[in-house]
Amino acid sequence: MNGTVEKKQLVWIITGTSSGFGRRLVTAALSRGDRVIATARSLKKLDAELALCSLSDAEKANLRTLELDITAGEDSLKEKVNHTATFWGRIDVLVNNAGYGQPGLVEEGGTKQAREQFEVNVFGLLAMTTATLPHIRESKGTLVNIGSRSSWRNEVPVSFYGASKAAVQAFTETIATEVAGLGVRALLVAPGAFRTEGIYGSQWSTENNIPAYDSLRDAATKRFHSICGTEKGDPAKAMELLVDVVRGEGKAAGRPFPRYLILGEDAHGDAIRRAQQVTSAVEEWKDITGKAVEFD
Template sequence: MTTARPVALVTGASSGIGKEAALALVRAGFDVVGTSRDASHVNPLSGVTFVDLDVAGDASVTTAVQQVVDRFGQIDVLVNNAGVGFTGAAEENSVAQAQDVFDVNVFGIIRMTQAVLPHMRSRGGGRIVNLSSIFGLIPAPFLAAHAASKHAVEGYSESVDHDVREHGVRVLLVEPGATSTGFETRCKRTEMPLQAYDKQRRIAEQVMAASVRDGDAPSTVATAIVAAATDPKPKLRYTAGPLAGRLSTLRRVVPSQMFHTQIRKYNRLAG
């Protein structure tokens, strides 16, 4: 059955940015399917149908996408929002921990994209909106694995967008800055802290907590997601919030040495 309304699939929709994006898409006229690793424990959202999904599992991705197609007959917009954070100095992070971050933040997007593209391509249209971060554009001290995953999302999205445009499909990026979602409380911590980084790691956690506390509301990011999903002539990148916009501009126009000096100053790094 094909619905008269466009259909959006939003991963990680039980809280934070994903929740606000799902509700904003409902208001924009979409039938919305949200996902959570255990949908039975999600508080209901008006207008949002929930399905189970673990973006780190091939079978889970295939099953969830097929459920949406079977129920609604189409997927017009995929919002890849599910993600994880990971803090600590790079030397303190094991390869296995970094791989876990990439399995969700990067390969989760790849799995979801691979699952919906055949359907979108056969229908001659669709949009895939990938949640990157301002850390996909700038360095993030003591968040190296997280920043690397977001840089990978940027490169993957921009490349795939060129692959699929001729089939009526666009792959777009939304780049939030600091957002008041409690990100810092959900970040995984290193399992092998080194004394050499103790002082600066604590400072980095304080800086991150302050930036999240004073960050943009999740609804600000949701507005950018809806714009990416609905603009008649979409942009490749949508920065979400004034800080993200300023940092994106500064990264492009400020000399490298000056830019990195400011990064160190903001993060209270010596030298």
């Protein structure tokens, strides 16, 4: 024996894989010899994108694709997930990556835009999680939720997006506690600005423009769309690191499994600034918000 430990071949199911982080994660996991169930709303688009990835024959043999809409409801998702579990007999890793960002202002977007944003980013993620957790529990596997640095950064014009990702963060923290005793790990990934086919290319809704916000909207629109293509984050490197963390190898070898994986210098800075803001507010007001409001 040479003293090396052979790594287990994992079975991943990943949502939202026709572009962005999802597509890069598929190829990163396959390159390690793992098996991947790649899902997207459009199977035609997904297959076309994956055909451009120059996969080896071995990687193609380890790949299955599935048309899946995370807003289809828990019953539909459970049926599809249970079917995918028959491909290789188990599911070891669920990555809730599917989501989108719709730029806009709170008063102009209102509850209509908020509900649309939360339906995908929060309730769709929740439904996919509950549909897949029985298999993750059985394999003592890993749940990965893709959040965002927008949870910590108050940024016009992605308030609804940021709020939805804050909900994802809180949900991940809670479920991590619930499943820890069952041998299941949960990870929140919080990326900063990465050069993907994502939110910075999205168009604003113009259904309810309010003149009072014209100057703010115009300035935010200009700044927002100027970011696309200039992001420093490399999504391929980020997803290679995520595979390292899940598999406990490469850059993550010898490190404890994290609760948060904050990706990018901008995301690091945003998280630290938010922590400092909260700490400062607590310290400044604790003389009247602590014991002063408790029973004598």
